[in-house]
Amino acid sequence: MGRVEFRQLDWSDAPYPMWLTIPQSETERCLEERLDALGATVERQTALRSLREIEGGVEADLVRADGTVEACRSAWLVGCDGARSDVRRALGVPLEGDTSGEVFMLADVAMESPLVDGEGYNVLAREGVLFIVPMPTPGRVRLIAHLPEARPDDPPVIDLPMLQRLVDTRTGLRTTLSSLGWTSVFSPKHFIARSLRVGRVFLAGDAAHIHSPVGGQGLNTGIQDGYNLMWKLGLVHRGLAAPTLLDTYQEERHPVGERMIRGVRRATWAMTLRVRPLQLVRRRVAGVLLRFARVRDRLGAQIGMLQLRYPASLATAAEPLSAGSPRPGERAAQQASTPALTERLRDARTTRCSSSTGSLGR
Ligand SMILES: Cc1cc2nc3c(=O)[nH]c(=O)nc-3n(C[C@H](O)[C@H](O)[C@H](O)COP(=O)(O)OP(=O)(O)OC[C@H]3O[C@@H](n4cnc5c(N)ncnc54)[C@H](O)[C@@H]3O)c2cc1C
Numbered sequence: 222m223g224r225v226e227f228r229q230l231d232w233s234d235a236p237y238p239m240w241l242t243i244p245q246s247e248t249e250r251c252l253e254e255r256l257d258a259l260g261a262t263v264e265r266q267t268a269l270r271s272l273r274e275i276e277g278g279v280e281a282d283l284v285r286a287d288g289t290v291e292a293c294r295s296a297w298l299v300g301c302d303g304a305r306s307d308v309r310r311a312l313g314v315p316l317e318g319d320t321s322g323e324v325f326m327l328a329d330v331a332m333e334s335p336l337v338d339g340e341g342y343n344v345l346a347r348e349g350v351l352f353i354v355p356m357p358t359p360g361r362v363r364l365i366a367h368l369p370e371a372r373p374d375d376p377p378v379i380d381l382p383m384l385q386r387l388v389d390t391r392t393g394l395r396t397t398l399s400s401l402g403w404t405s406v407f408s409p410k411h412f413i414a415r416s417l418r419v420g421r422v423f424l425a426g427d428a429a430h431i432h433s434p435v436g437g438q439g440l441n442t443g444i445q446d447g448y449n450l451m452w453k454l455g456l457v458h459r460g461l462a463a464p465t466l467l468d469t470y471q472e473e474r475h476p477v478g479e480r481m482i483r484g485v486r487r488a489t490w491a492m493t494l495r496v497r498p499l500q501l502v503r504r505r506v507a508g509v510l511l512r513f514a515r516v517r518d519r520l521g522a523q524i525g526m527l528q529l530r531y532p533a534s535l536a537t538a539a540e541p542l543s544a545g546s547p548r549p550g551e552r553a554a555q556q557a558s559t560p561a562l563t564e565r566l567r568d569a570r571t572t573r574c575s576s577s578t579g580s581l582g583r
Contacts, residue, residue: 222345222504223511225521240341240437240524242354242363244329244403248440272298272311274420297454299423301447304410306428312419318412318482321433323493324371325409326379328364329356329402334394345504346391350492353392361400364388365434367493368406376406409433411486413478417471423450430478432485435492441526442481446474453536469536477529484523527552 227238253263266286273280279298283291300308309316332353336342338360342353349367356363366387371377385398412431417424426443450470456462494500510516522528530551531537537550 222508223517225511225517225524227521227525238525242341242437243357247357269302269307272308272422274422279421296458297421297423299425299447299450299454300428301426301443302428304427304431306424308422309414309424309428312422312424314414314416314419314424316412316431317415318410318431321409321411321486321489321493322373323409323489324368324373324376325407325433326364326366326368326371326377327403327405327407327434328379328384329404330362330364330381330384330398331360331400332362332364332388332396332398333360334392334396336394342392344391345492345500345507347497347500348387348391351388351391353388361402366391369493369495371406373408379404379406407434409435409489411482411489413475413482417446417475417478418467423454423470425450429474430482432482433489435489436485436524438481438485438524438526442478445477445526445529449474466536469531469534473531473534473536 227240256263268284270282270284270290272282275294278294278296281293281295281298283293285291298308300306300312302308336353339355341355342351344351344353349369351367352363352365354363354365355361364384364387368377377383379401381398381401384401385396388394388396388398410431411433414424414429417429425446427439429446430439430442432439453462453466453470457464457466491503494503532548532550534550537548
């Protein structure tokens with residue numbers, strides 16, 4: 222019905238104007254390598270059991286693999302412990318949202334088919350929606366499918382014969398699946414933590430917002446949370462900015478999480494329509510809308526997540542505008558006029574307290 226091309230978007234200045242899907246293990250390897258280069262180590266098999274705020278910091282009880290408990294003191298604590306966050310629970314921060322009750326499955330598999338290798342497909346079939354997402358290894362794809370007949374409390378078995386039937390029925394193409402890798406069955410949930418901060422403790426990533434993988438927004442949103450928070454924490458911790466700068470984390474990131482969850486919930490609803498007449502309306506509306514380049518570009522830009530703006534944030538609102546440069550709170554695109562800025566923003570450690578923190582800087 223329509224084709225969304227990322228490289229036609231206005232942000233063609235972006236170094237990677239494409240949809241990139243990689244296995245989660247690869248993402249974790251990249252992140253860990255980077256962390257290593259920055260001098261930090263991930264301590265596996267170590268769990269946070271409890272935490273409490275103390276004078277000028279936070280104390281947490283960590284349980285090691287051998288069962289020993291260690292009290293760990295830090296000035297700040299960031300809970301990046303995923304959807305079932307113990308940190309969020311310890312803070313008593315409520316989640317707001319709902320569970321869709323629908324069942325989806327995900328499977329990484331090799332696929333021979335007449336489809337173009339390296340392109341992603343979204344098949345709005347009568348039997349349920351099917352996403353075919355290219356993986357870095359040629360010929361390998363990630364299949365994500367709605368299973369309208371399945372129940373969350375009775376997850377189906379995902380094997381090659383089941384997948385083969387599903388793909389053949391929904392695409393109507395001759396395909397051959399083999400080498401089944403990672404599989405997962407999940408029920409989309411759409412929740413956001415009411416508050417991303419309690420005193421010296423923060424929430425980021427899935428600990429702060431939980432949503433269905435439709436649209437693939439989760440990981441990027443979590444990384445944006447981390448980036449938004451860390452330079453501010455760095456400045457406040459070193460006494461280079463007023464502590465109120467940290468309030469802008471909630472102010473800037475909570476609405477982004479809310480908007481993202483609203484969009485993903487709507488998309489999940491549209492993707493999981495069961496009533497035939499509504500499916501037909503969906504098909505017709507999507508067919509008409511996707512004829513317009515502007516709609517396709519908007520969709521691509523939304524999925525690309527580079528349209529973030531924080532114009533009304535305390536950290537940027539007081540700033541005067543200077544001609545020709547990005548406005549405070551806007552994305553600093555890689556324009557000819559700003560290569561030095563882009564270079565400096567690449568590494569959060571080099572961020573200095575300057576006029577960019579406005580009245581919040583000391
Ligand atoms: C099936 C599926 C498919 C997805 N596909 C995509 C996609 O295509 N694109 C995308 O962008 N996102 C996708 N997501 C979402 C993405 O995986 C998450 O948004 C991302 O992993 C969140 O990262 P995180 O670090 O916040 O949390 P997590 O990745 O959940 O990491 C949390 C970590 O904290 C640890 N932890 C938990 N409790 C404790 C504790 N008490 N003490 C110590 N450690 C603890 C956990 O062991 C884990 O290592 C998908 C999610 C699912 C479920």
